[in-house]
Amino acid sequence: MSQARIIDGKAFAQNLRDRLALQVADLRSTGAKGGQDLVPGLAVVLVGENPASQVYVRSKGQATVAAGMRSFEHKLPDTTDQATLVALVEKLNRDPAVNGILVQLPLPAQIDPAVVIATIDPAKDVDGFHVENAGRLALGLPGMVPCTPLGCMMLLRDVLGDDLRGKRALVLGRSTIVGRPMASLLLAADCTVTIAHSRTQDLPEECRRADILVAAVGRPEMVRGDWIKPGATVIDVGINRVPHADPAAAAEGRTRLVGDVHFAEAMTVAGAITPVPGGVGPMTIACLLLNTLTATCRQNGVPLPGSVPEADTAAP
Numbered sequence: 001m002s003q004a005r006i007i008d009g010k011a012f013a014q015n016l017r018d019r020l021a022l023q024v025a026d027l028r029s030t031g032a033k034g035g036q037d038l039v040p041g042l043a044v045v046l047v048g049e050n051p052a053s054q055v056y057v058r059s060k061g062q063a064t065v066a067a068g069m070r071s072f073e074h075k076l077p078d079t080t081d082q083a084t085l086v087a088l089v090e091k092l093n094r095d096p097a098v099n100g101i102l103v104q105l106p107l108p109a110q111i112d113p114a115v116v117i118a119t120i121d122p123a124k125d126v127d128g129f130h131v132e133n134a135g136r137l138a139l140g141l142p143g144m145v146p147c148t149p150l151g152c153m154m155l156l157r158d159v160l161g162d163d164l165r166g167k168r169a170l171v172l173g174r175s176t177i178v179g180r181p182m183a184s185l186l187l188a189a190d191c192t193v194t195i196a197h198s199r200t201q202d203l204p205e206e207c208r209r210a211d212i213l214v215a216a217v218g219r220p221e222m223v224r225g226d227w228i229k230p231g232a233t234v235i236d237v238g239i240n241r242v243p244h245a246d247p248a249a250a251a252e253g254r255t256r257l258v259g260d261v262h263f264a265e266a267m268t269v270a271g272a273i274t275p276v277p278g279g280v281g282p283m284t285i286a287c288l289l290l291n292t293l294t295a296t297c298r299q300n301g302v303p304l305p306g307s308v309p310e311a312d313t314a315a316p
């Protein structure tokens, strides 16, 4: 039986991070010569004690420092009110050492994420969640592109290159942070794009038509092998923690990560597929660093280093 190529997002992300670190070092010395502080700074704000969020925030901070950037972590209690968080974001907007701001989601129930995101200076919005950046992406204008879809797009370009053009792409999920921006990026890459969601009729059949399948539903292993077109490229965004496969381990409360795609089944049908873990997740973090570097260059009127990929939609 045929076996899909496994797309090594972890290795791709590490390679990108290595290149970004070289560019950050360059910027640091360029700035030092010109009396300018060009060291990219990323502020990450975490409200509450969600254990998964704590893990992500820690790994973002580590990746930021490893790339030679400055990391500013702000941890606020679960009981923080919206006005306090908005005031912190406004302070970060004014801080010239902070080039990128990320407010970790989800937020506690008393805080409206839309209000907080609207407060972030669009130029520092390295998540690309602000209405201005979302609108720019939808219109095909340059702006900050959400990290996860951007990372998916880099992997697709690596696998398919110019063959992306004209391909039938299906995005499963229509969230504002993954599905919708992903569809915009695929459209900008000249794919023929369908967006599917919980109201889609005959989802398996929609999936089977796709040359490119991007799954972002948050349902463990929902996409089965027989939903996939033979030879298709499958990008699995899902991060789902489920009980360990070994019943004894599961009984001890141990868990494992699975995607939204049934990986073993998909391996026998797809042409290429991202694993979970080690696929899209590491790309999200690398793209956060990329966006932080891009934001720093734009804020300081410095050209993007040549070897840094243009993170914009509009770029063909």
Ligand SMILES: NC(=O)C1=CN([C@@H]2O[C@H](COP(=O)(O)OP(=O)(O)OC[C@H]3O[C@@H](n4cnc5c(N)ncnc54)[C@H](OP(=O)(O)O)[C@@H]3O)[C@@H](O)[C@H]2O)C=CC1
Binding pocket: 148, 172, 173, 174, 175, 176, 177, 178, 179, 196, 197, 198, 199, 200, 203, 216, 217, 218, 219, 237, 238, 239, 240, 280, 281, 284
């Ligand atoms: N690797 C990474 O870096 C990241 C991974 N993730 C992961 O990606 C997944 C998706 O995240 P996110 O977009 O935030 O999720 P949301 O819950 O915001 O959106 C899920 C989408 O999937 C649709 N959906 C849910 N159930 C079904 C179903 N049974 N059939 C068809 N469509 C369905 C929903 O449809 P409707 O709109 O109709 O409700 C919705 O559009 C999660 O597993 C998340 O953990 C998220 C961010 C980053």
Ligand SMILES: Nc1nc(=O)c2c([nH]1)NC[C@@H]1CN(c3ccc(C(=O)N[C@@H](CCC(=O)O)C(=O)O)cc3)C=[N+]21
Binding pocket: 055, 056, 102, 103, 104, 105, 106, 127, 147, 148, 239, 257, 276, 277, 278, 279, 280, 281, 282, 284, 285
């Ligand atoms: N404002 C904001 N921006 C985000 O980008 C954001 C967020 N909030 N809230 C939560 C989601 C989720 N997310 C992930 C990032 C990295 C991995 C990642 O590195 N995953 C590893 C494994 C991690 C593990 O073992 O738990 C992998 O897939 O290989 C996963 C998920 C970013 N998010």
Ligand SMILES: [Mg+2]
Binding pocket: 037, 038, 039, 040, 041, 096, 097, 098, 099, 296
């Ligand atoms: Mg700076």
